[in-house]
Structures are given as C-alpha cells and as structure tokens.
Amino acid sequence: MPDEMARPLIRGRGGGGGGSRHLEASVSEPGAPVIGILGTGDFSRSLARRLVASGYQVVVGSRAPKRSGALFPEEAEVTSQMEAANQADLVFVAVFPEHHSTLVELKPALAGKTLVDVSNGLQIKLDGPSHAEQLADLFPESFVVKGFNTISAWTLQMGPRDGSRQVFLCSDSHKAKSSVMQLCRRMGFVPVDMGLLSSSLEIENLPLYLFPSWRIPILCTLLLFIFFYLYNFTRDILQPYIKSGKSVFYKMPIETVNVTLPSVALVMLALVYLPGLFAAFLQLWWGTKYNRFPNWLDRWLTGRKQFGLCSFLCAVLHAIYSLCLPLRKSAHFKLLNAAFKQVKAGTGGRVG
Template structure:
C-alpha cells in the first residue's frame, strides 16, 4: 500500500460496491511548489487518489481558493518542510527563487515536471539544472508529458505513460509507485542524463508525421495537376470545351485513389520488401540497413493512415458524384438523346459487369484498410499478440493492396488501350499508379517462392552465407534439433 494511504473503506450504494480511499493523517503529505494550472490539476488528482497534499505558494491567501478543500495551501518553506516528495511545478527560469529552500529540501525527492520551449540536442536539461541547484536532493524527471487536462479527466482520456528518469533508484521507485496509484504507467528512461530526451517529447510537433504528410501532399499536388492537364486543360485548348467545373469534385476524386494506392504500395509495402531482398543478397541479417530505411520502416504506420484517409475521402467523394447538378444534366441529356435516336435499350453487359466488380472490390479494399487502421491503434494493438498483429498488418495488408490494385485494373478495363485516353500523349493516372503496386506485389510473390523463402528463414534464424555454421531448419519450424547450431 502506498505511503500516506490507509486501508480503503468499502461502502455500499444500492447494489454497487466501491472503494473510498481514506487519508492517513500521520503519513507525510505530497508537496507541490507552484500554483499554476498544472499544480492545481495535480493537487486535485492526488487528493482524488487519497493522498494528503500540501501546496507551497509565495502568497498563500491568494491561492487557497484555487485548490481543493482537502489540499493545504501554505508557504513554500512550510510545504517543503512537511513533504518528503515534492513536485517542482514552477518555470525553469524561476528555479533560482527556490535556492533558499535548499536546507529544507536536502535528502528529499524532487520531481521536475517542466518542459523546454525548444528542442535541445545536448544538455543540460531543466532537471539537470535543478539537480545542480539542489545537490543534496534526489531529482527525478517525470510527469512532463502529462497535461493538466489529463490530470483532471483521468488517464483514460489522455496518455497513460509517464516517462521517469533519475540517478537514485529509490527516488525513482517512489515516483513509480505514485504513478501507479494515480492510474498511469511509468516508463523508466534511465539516469537523469536522459531527461534531455524526455523533455523534448512534448516539444516535438508531428515529428513522425512530417515525412508521410509531405509525401502525401506532394503526391496529391502532382496527380491533381496531372489530371487537370489531361481532363480539363487539354479539352479547353484543343476544342474550347470548358470543363473547369470538374476541378472541385471530379479531379479531386480521381486524384485521391492515386495517392492512396501509391502510398499503400510504395510507401507502406516497399520498406518491407527491401529488407527481405537485402538480407537474401547479403546472406546475413547482421548487416545494418541505412538510416533512411530505418526511419522509413518506423513511419510505415503514418504512411498507412495517410493512405487510409485518402481511400475514405475517395469513397465519400464517389458517393457524392450522383448528387451534383452536372451529373443530373448528363443523365437528362443522355435520356433525351436516347429518345431522339429511338433507342429502346442502352444496356451494355460489359459496362455493367465492370462497374459491379469495380465497386465490389473497392469496398473490400476499403474494408481491409479500415481493419489495418483500427489495428494500428495502441489500445487495439496491445490486446492482440504479435502473431495476430503480424498477420493483420502483413498478410491482410498485402490482401488490401491486391484488392486496391484489382479495383484499379477493373476501372481501367480496356481504357488503357484506347488512344482517346492519351491526350497530349499522357497516359491515364491509373496506368501510372498500377506500376509501383504491381512491382511490389511481384516482389512479394518472389519472397514466397520456396527457394527464396527457405533461404530467408535460415537467415532470420542466424545462418550466414560467409561463415561455416552448421544449420538445419526442421520441417516443423522448431529449433530443438541437435543440428540447429547458430550464433546468438
């Protein structure tokens, strides 16, 4: 049971039982120096978890109304004297104002919750500066990635992880125990020198999203301009026909699936094929990949979500196509032309089958992409084991790419062989996007070949081509045979 807590009291309301934490008046309270938003939210959270809280303020009378009634608001020196664990909830530039508390805080645990205003590549960090000011105290970095809103609403509405680092194992153990009691998950980041990286975490803005978003936006601009030149500008230049009304919906709707398929093939699946081919070519798994490939592999989740977003927008745009005025006018003109020419039936089996298959495969591709996107959520990924996660992200991922490629092939049908679909000698966009996706699928098929697959499995289990290591892969895939000898 955490320090400062007494045995919970079981109460009954109707048919439901719940635990109400009881305060232990004899246990040392948790101290907080500072009266800002984070300090108030932290005090409220600690009181809710059953801890005694004492808040140190330069002007206690002005701050007492901002904190819970169960929290004691007093002077800084009195709060520091009562508590054994003290949160330093003041800005780093105000650390010097606490120097007079150095004798009182000696031997106590100080939790630094501050963040920097910019990314630091080297130290000293705020926590290290605090440790220099209080050499007789045990400084622990923690709770800086938790917002005041998360402290108020609970860990279910925000991040659960609290990164903790410090040079004293006992001090980190005290903060870790406190994290557990507050409902968070502590993550030990090592010594206090790691606080530079911990303080940079809240400062990083979309650090893992910058490249995927840039690539997605660049592809969208490229394909949009390409489709605009082919479908809008070329008819206007050649025949004077104005089709600029297509720009808001038609051109966007043709561009979105191009971006989705290129990202799903090249951005999402290519980094998985490159390591396979490299390992087979090198004959070892111990040769390090380039740094750019490592970053690419790490950001595959972001690429996949960008592809999913484009696919969903494409589906929504496609559903909105019949609601446009231009689509209605085209239907009326087609019906009027049919009546004028005396046509009784405009049914074309080939076009009907093409559209039925095209829409059906597209729905399946979107469903598989939705499954991949949902599985990438941390709450879902943590509830399945690695084999299940690998099956969904790898096997079903290639199934989604195959369905999307088939969807594009059915859309193209025989249009790729019609000269009328090559204005300005520019091929249709579906021809361009099919090339990388088909190459990726063919590369996957090569990996599945017995000769390549067996070699790759042996390399994964430690076999190296340029070393004389006796290695036999059992038929059942286990490693219990007497001849399975490899370096670990």
C-alpha cells in the first residue's frame, strides 16, 4: 500500500499506540509551521506523536482517512492526501519509494513547499540516482530534503536519549534544510549537515551497513588472537615436540585457546583506556580542551565501546573454556578408571 512507511518499526510495544505514554502532547504554538505527513505506516504514527509532543500542528494525509484516524494521536488531523498537502507548510513523505509516483497528483499543492524524504532502500546502491533525487525530479517545484531515514520509529517514540540523536540532512535548498534543522532541534535531535542533495545516496546507504564501527575492533581482536595463539603454540606445543619429542598437540583446541583469550582481553581493555590518555596528554600540551583531536584519535575515542565489548567477549570465552577444562579432565579420569577396572576384573578372572 502506498500509505505504508518506507522503513520497518522497531517495536517496543504492540499496537499503534505503544509509545503514547512516553510522549505528552503539548499545545501547538502560534506561528509554528503546520507539518504534514503523507503515509500512515509505523514510522508515520511515531513521527506524528513526536511532532505533537514537540508543539507542532500535524496533519496526516491518508488514502483511507476514516480507517487510519484511530491510529494517530487525537491532536493530529487525519485527512486525505490532497487536503494534507494543501494545509501543510512542510511535508514528510513517508511512503515506499516505488509509490512516490502515486503522489504526482499532489504536485500543484506541494509546489514551493519543503518535502522531507525519509525512505530507505533494500540494498546498498553504489550509483545514483537516490530516492531523494528521484523525488526531486518528480516534484521540481518543491524543495526536497533527505533526512530522518536513520532514525527508527522506536527512537521517535521513546525519545532521542534512548537512541541515536543525530539526524543526517542534505538538500540543494539552504532555506529548506535550515527549516528542517530547526524542526530537528525542537524534537530533541542533533541535525548534521551533509551538504547538497547529491549526498543523499550516502545517507540512504547508512542504515544498510552492517556494524560499520565494529570493523577495526573485530580486526584487532582477530589479529591479537592469532598472534598470541601462535606464540603459545610455539612455546607450549611445538618447542617440547622439537626438543624432546613430547607430543602435546591435544592441548591445541582448548588449553592453548584458553591461555590465549585472557591475553587478548587484557590488550583490548588497554586499547579502551589508551586513547583517553593520549587525549589528556594533547590537551595538556595544547593548554586548551577546545582544539579538535586528530582524525585517527577521534575515531579511536568513538570506538572505545566496541573495543571494550570485544574485550568482554574474550573474557567470557575464557571463563567458558576454564569451565571446560575440569570437565574434560574428569571425563578423562572416568574413562581411565573404567578401563582399569575392566582390566583388573579380566585379570582376576583368569587367575581364579
């Protein structure tokens, strides 16, 4: 259906009114722009609640207003798409990108107005045009702003303190982008100017990247594990075999891994605190805390949480492996004891 939101809701509670008790509706302020929303999906409902709670007058355009009215706050007016387009000063286009063409009949009503495209793609696109650029081609007399596609419906319902605060925005119209930035701040979010509408493809690809900030911490964890494992393998297994012919290769899957994990956990934990020391040293050296850190240090500081979680994972695995060792020795003892009893019983029978 064209009225469905272009992004799925991360649900915290069932039903359309799950986050209503977390948002207290406030009376719309005089002079505040009327915000229109085209679409009645999960994201649209959460957006309407956040806008109403921020003091905006909200009008929702639906293909079936009577059926959709109960899903929205009482303060929001649910009407036809044409009526919503006529009333609104700024319009959120919250329909699937493939249904943007169904809105062409609204072109006269949307002329000269700001359109905020919140849609996302299903896969990463390396070449344009983006959905926002296609929307701009459909509505050449409107001012298209790409934004809010990285904000989940859950974040809109629960508030920015429980989710990402940054809203990435881009547009060819500075005035339209400024108006959306003001709206973002009033909703409690932090707008990030990404430049012209040509940056919209990059913004649309952002939600599709799988753990982008985890790449370096995971790579460091793997490299450290390989280094310490090879060191322990050489010292505890390979060296005794070469010197005295003692074969202890059975230690490789459990004992060697168990000795390696705490070393990796400690080094990763050190990498959590080390950038803070570098930052403090630079601030003391500069004599001010207002200088910008180098890019490498800034990325390191923002990735400390990932480094810490990787360290914690290694520590947990070390605990699991430590529990496996006595279980393995116990099973080995029971096997030898059973074999000894069988041999003893067989020997006693032949003597008798």
